[in-house]
Amino acid sequence: MPEALALSSAPPAIAPLSTPGQPRWLSRQDGVLHAEGVSLADIAQSVGTPFYCYSASELRRGYAELTSAVGPLGVAVCFAVKANSNLNVLTEFARLGCGMDIVSGGEMDRALAAGTPASRIIFSGVGKTRDEIGRALEAGLHQINVESAAELDVVAEVAQSLGRRATVALRVNPDVDAGTHAKITTARKDSKFGIAIGDVPALYARAAKMPWVECLGLAVHIGSQVQNLSPFRHAWAALAGLVRQLRAEGLTVTRLDLGGGLGIGSGAEPGPDLAEYARIIAETVGDLGCAVNVEPGRWLSARAGILVTEVLYLKQGDGAGFAVVDAAMNDLMRPALYDARHPVLTVHAPRGAAPLPCRLVGPICESSDDFGSYADLGELKSGDLLAFDNAGAYGASMSSTYNSRALVPEVLVDGDRFRVIRQRTGTDRLLQLEQPGPWTGAPSAG
Numbered sequence: 001m002p003e004a005l006a007l008s009s010a011p012p013a014i015a016p017l018s019t020p021g022q023p024r025w026l027s028r029q030d031g032v033l034h035a036e037g038v039s040l041a042d043i044a045q046s047v048g049t050p051f052y053c054y055s056a057s058e059l060r061r062g063y064a065e066l067t068s069a070v071g072p073l074g075v076a077v078c079f080a081v082k083a084n085s086n087l088n089v090l091t092e093f094a095r096l097g098c099g100m101d102i103v104s105g106g107e108m109d110r111a112l113a114a115g116t117p118a119s120r121i122i123f124s125g126v127g128k129t130r131d132e133i134g135r136a137l138e139a140g141l142h143q144i145n146v147e148s149a150a151e152l153d154v155v156a157e158v159a160q161s162l163g164r165r166a167t168v169a170l171r172v173n174p175d176v177d178a179g180t181h182a183k184i185t186t187a188r189k190d191s192k193f194g195i196a197i198g199d200v201p202a203l204y205a206r207a208a209k210m211p212w213v214e215c216l217g218l219a220v221h222i223g224s225q226v227q228n229l230s231p232f233r234h235a236w237a238a239l240a241g242l243v244r245q246l247r248a249e250g251l252t253v254t255r256l257d258l259g260g261g262l263g264i265g266s267g268a269e270p271g272p273d274l275a276e277y278a279r280i281i282a283e284t285v286g287d288l289g290c291a292v293n294v295e296p297g298r299w300l301s302a303r304a305g306i307l308v309t310e311v312l313y314l315k316q317g318d319g320a321g322f323a324v325v326d327a328a329m330n331d332l333m334r335p336a337l338y339d340a341r342h343p344v345l346t347v348h349a350p351r352g353a354a355p356l357p358c359r360l361v362g363p364i365c366e367s368s369d370d371f372g373s374y375a376d377l378g379e380l381k382s383g384d385l386l387a388f389d390n391a392g393a394y395g396a397s398m399s400s401t402y403n404s405r406a407l408v409p410e411v412l413v414d415g416d417r418f419r420v421i422r423q424r425t426g427t428d429r430l431l432q433l434e435q436p437g438p439w440t441g442a443p444s445a446g
């Protein structure tokens with residue numbers, strides 16, 4: 001048997017509200033779009049626009065669906081905090097027994113504050129600082145995924161200086177193309193991530209001899225929004241081959257972190273099949289006797305969130321109608337960064353077809369502040385509310401204050417209730433952060 005995996009041991013503290021396969025949390029009541037039982041027009045009235053809205057039951061449903069697919073294989077699920085780091089979202093997952101995959105000290109603070117036991121937190125990332133490594137060791141995190149020989153040496157030094165043994169896995173770069181957008185591809189030969197697969201045996205053997213390091217396994221993460229699952233099969237089969245090789249060399253390998261990256265569908269596209277995902281795990285690494293975990297971000301939270309925005313102005317451009325909305329690329333940067341397309345729903349009852357497709361653009365002074373062209377929104381008016389779908393991952397967590405715009409509120413709906421889970425960051429607050437500190441150094445002449 002593999003060592004007991006703390007990551008998968010806790011039963012859900014709270015039963016999922018809904019069961020896999022049930023309809024989504026957005027529906028129309030009297031024509032108006034509702035989030036669970038709450039009218040989005042009412043939330044907009046209360047908190048203003050733009051705002052992010054998440055569904056607690058959809059977060060729980062997604063976790064239940066994923067664990068029912070991979071749980072029977074003994075595979076633990078760690079949520080990739082970077083996808084949605086709101087403390088209240090993390091708390092929903094932590095209460096279900098979900099582990100966390102973090103990439104910074106800030107994410108560690110959030111995962112712990114959400115109530116995740118340190119024994120269910122994995123620390124990934126290519127550039128951890130000494131301070132972050134030290135904090136991870138002090139906190140007793142489950143595992144540090146090491147991405148280079150240089151990092152391994154630092155982990156060993158920090159562990160020795162603190163008198164705490166570091167439990168690590170080595171992140172492997174298997175040179176696999178995830179078949180996704182170039183900017184979210186992470187395991188091709190030229191990628192900055194991981195250790196080239198050919199270099200792993202020597203480094204693993206070196207790690208095994210380090211007195212302050214306990215090297216227990218391997219990790220891999222090939223990219224994000226992966227639709228065709230065969231790159232997973234290639235990567236995990238390569239990992240399995242490596243496990244056999246290391247074991248043949250007398251090394252101990254008991255843990256495998258298969259990474260995140262599982263894509264979601266959009267609009268009419270169904271997205272990858274979970275049963276197939278689980279089957280690939282079973283077929284590639286199922287017979288190794290390792291404790292296995294996955295670390296999805298998008299799959300668990302994207303569909304549980306929307307970004308609601310108001311139409312400010314309509315204008316006619318050359319060959320296109322524009323709707324200038326009050327959300328911008330600083331609020332949702334995926335379209336500008338990756339040409340990502342988020343389905344859009346009107347909060348009002350759909351009206352008759354518009355003569356031209358409408359390009360939704362934001363107020364920011366960049367041409368890339370453009371969410372794309374939509375043909376199916378019907379006639380729009382100033383003051384209409386629109387919802388960008390699939391915005392629960394890499395939406396708020398990637399937002400910025402560019403153009404000195406406030407960070408927008410986040411709201412969590414649960415049944416017939418909602419609450420604000422992040423306030424709008426007033427621009428006065430941003431100004432306060434820039435009050436100058438005292439000069440350090442020689443006093444200026446004169």
Ligand SMILES: Cc1ncc(COP(=O)(O)O)c(C=O)c1O
Nearest residue numbers: 080124221224260261296297298
């Ligand atoms: C190491 C690691 N694990 C997990 C994830 C989560 O990815 P996704 O949200 O695509 O599941 C990422 C982000 O791509 C990552 O870099």
Ligand SMILES: N[C@@H](CCCC[NH3+])C(=O)O
Nearest residue numbers: 082184224225334393394
């Ligand atoms: N931020 C990306 C995914 C990359 C995740 C981090 N490796 C997105 O919005 O799709």
